[in-house]
Amino acid sequence: MVVIASSCFAQTSVAPALSKLPPLDQSPMDMAYFPVDYPLIKLKDKPMDPLVARVVYSRPQKGGRVIFGNLVEYNKVWRLGANEATEIEFFREVKIGGKKIPKGRYTLYALLPDSTQWTVILNKDTDIWGAFKYDEKKDLVRVSVPVQKTAEIVDPFTMMFEKTSTGANLIAAWDDERIVLPITISNGSL
Numbered sequence: 001m002v003v004i005a006s007s008c009f010a011q012t013s014v015a016p017a018l019s020k021l022p023p024l025d026q027s028p029m030d031m032a033y034f035p036v037d038y039p040l041i042k043l044k045d046k047p048m049d050p051l052v053a054r055v056v057y058s059r060p061q062k063g064g065r066v067i068f069g070n071l072v073e074y075n076k077v078w079r080l081g082a083n084e085a086t087e088i089e090f091f092r093e094v095k096i097g098g099k100k101i102p103k104g105r106y107t108l109y110a111l112l113p114d115s116t117q118w119t120v121i122l123n124k125d126t127d128i129w130g131a132f133k134y135d136e137k138k139d140l141v142r143v144s145v146p147v148q149k150t151a152e153i154v155d156p157f158t159m160m161f162e163k164t165s166t167g168a169n170l171i172a173a174w175d176d177e178r179i180v181l182p183i184t185i186s187n188g189s190l
Contacts, residue, residue, distance in 0.1 A: 025058070026060075027156075028059055029057070029059075030056075030057060030059050031054055032159050032160045032161055033051065033053070033054050034053045034168045035049045035163070036163070038051050038054075050091070051091045052094070052185060053094070053170075054089050054091075055087070055159050055161075055170065058082040058083040058086075059156040059158065060174075061155055061157075062153065062155035062156070062175055068177060069115065074114055074115075076112075076131075077109050077111050077121070078111070079130050079131045080108045080110045080120075080159075080172065081157055082157070083130070084130075085108070085128045085129065085130060086107065086108040086159070087126055089104070090103050092186070094184060095184040095186050096141050096143055097143035101140065106124060106126065107123045109131055109134060111142075115147060115177075116146065116147055117144050117145065119142050119143065119145075120143050120145055120181050122139070124140055143181060145180060146179070147179060149176055150177065150178050152176075155174070155175070156174070157172070158174070159171065159173075164182070166182070166185065168183045169181065169182055
């Protein structure tokens, strides 16, 4: 008599050990779209206006700190957020400060000369960390906008778009300040 023994061995796949994972960033990255909530509207297959702009930025926390004039120094270019410099992408031609801005991706900076106004800067150099390599020669447009005091403290730093009759306003708010950057849609309206 011959006995045949058979056994099945389940093979398990074990992933190799991961390299050390980076720590969780205290200034998470976020995006704002115009039209507002564009990806969610698109997901639901609802009728919508065409995509005009998207801003990608990191959201630093106030965390009890003095922000303007201290953490964000006056008369120094600021990356308009934390970590990587804030980027804005336009999916069609727009106007900012009366200047035509071609479809494309740009870095947003701000220069705060004092507590009453910011100079918002659109720069051609992208994919940079901070404002350490900021090059004024690559500026596409600079627009001075007044600072508005907010009734409530905004924490964390926040950017958003709001629709206007001529396009959109890009709003940046943190601590007790906010600015509004008007963006005009050049080729048609929403």
